[in-house]
Amino acid sequence: MSSSASVFVRSLIYNVVFYLSLLVLMIVGLPALLFGRHGVFLMARAWAVWSIWTLKWICNLRVEFRGVENIPQGGYILAAKHQSFLETFALLEHTPDFAIILKRSLNYIPLFGLYLIVSKQIGINRQHGRSALGQIIEQAGKVLADGRQVYIYPEGTRRPPGAPPAYKQGVSALYVGSGAPCLPVALNTGLYWRRRGLVRRPGVAVIQFLPAIDPGLDKETFMRRLQATIESACEQLNSEAIASDPSLATTLSAATPQPADA
Numbered sequence: 001m002s003s004s005a006s007v008f009v010r011s012l013i014y015n016v017v018f019y020l021s022l023l024v025l026m027i028v029g030l031p032a033l034l035f036g037r038h039g040v041f042l043m044a045r046a047w048a049v050w051s052i053w054t055l056k057w058i059c060n061l062r063v064e065f066r067g068v069e070n071i072p073q074g075g076y077i078l079a080a081k082h083q084s085f086l087e088t089f090a091l092l093e094h095t096p097d098f099a100i101i102l103k104r105s106l107n108y109i110p111l112f113g114l115y116l117i118v119s120k121q122i123g124i125n126r127q128h129g130r131s132a133l134g135q136i137i138e139q140a141g142k143v144l145a146d147g148r149q150v151y152i153y154p155e156g157t158r159r160p161p162g163a164p165p166a167y168k169q170g171v172s173a174l175y176v177g178s179g180a181p182c183l184p185v186a187l188n189t190g191l192y193w194r195r196r197g198l199v200r201r202p203g204v205a206v207i208q209f210l211p212a213i214d215p216g217l218d219k220e221t222f223m224r225r226l227q228a229t230i231e232s233a234c235e236q237l238n239s240e241a242i243a244s245d246p247s248l249a250t251t252l253s254a255a256t257p258q259p260a261d262a
Contacts, residue, residue, distance in 0.1 A: 076144070
């Protein structure tokens with residue numbers, strides 16, 4: 001079997017294990033709902049650890065966490081680059097009591113939505129424009145006041161590695177409105193687990209917690225610092241990965257705009 005065929009087969013096996021494990025856990029774990037969000041979080045972290053372990057065992061894709069010492073205590077905003085579904089569950093390993101800002105429509109997914117509601121995630125209606133931003137600040141403020149962590153993806157959606165940044169103002173409004181520190185997170189997960197497709201490429205996907213940005217900056221200064229901090233770290237992680245496996249350059253270049261012809 002060729003190397004590419006082997007990667008595809010392993011990826012297929014992993015995807016079956018991944019989603020089947022999630023389905024089984026949601027059914028078997030229904031009694032955990034009686035213990036509120038803490039019961040749900042215990043299950044979620046167990047699933048995250050299991051998914052990371054099987055990813056390494058089946059696909060030879062290891063997840064490496066860096067800068068764990070930069071994680072603040074208590075309530076803070078976690079602003080992460082978003083390239084794939086991998087970081088969505090991998091980050092659960094290092095956050096004890098979190099709330100993710102997500103589309104409210106996800107609450108209506110059978111069974112899965114029940115877990116979101118019980119764990120008190122932040123569901124918003126994006127079609128409401130400015131009022132949606134008000135929803136975020138109000139709900140996130142309560143979460144942070146309880147010493148919990150708020151996840152937000154500053155670009156609002158998954159972006160391929162190397163794509164031009166597209167940061168939105170929601171994260172700066174949340175930072176200024178809450179008065180909480182912000183923990184930037186850089187990563188290169190999209191090189192191995194693309195936002196579309198079934199293939200999970202072997203290697204080392206890095207998730208890096210960068211030094212927290214203390215409260216007190218104005219929106220513009222904060223946004224410039226956040227974007228520069230995350231993007232420069234992502235570029236370094238991409239370069240490091242490509243240096244160890246040049247074939248990953250095709251994944252990066254496919255997402256990066258090419259210069260116009262002279």
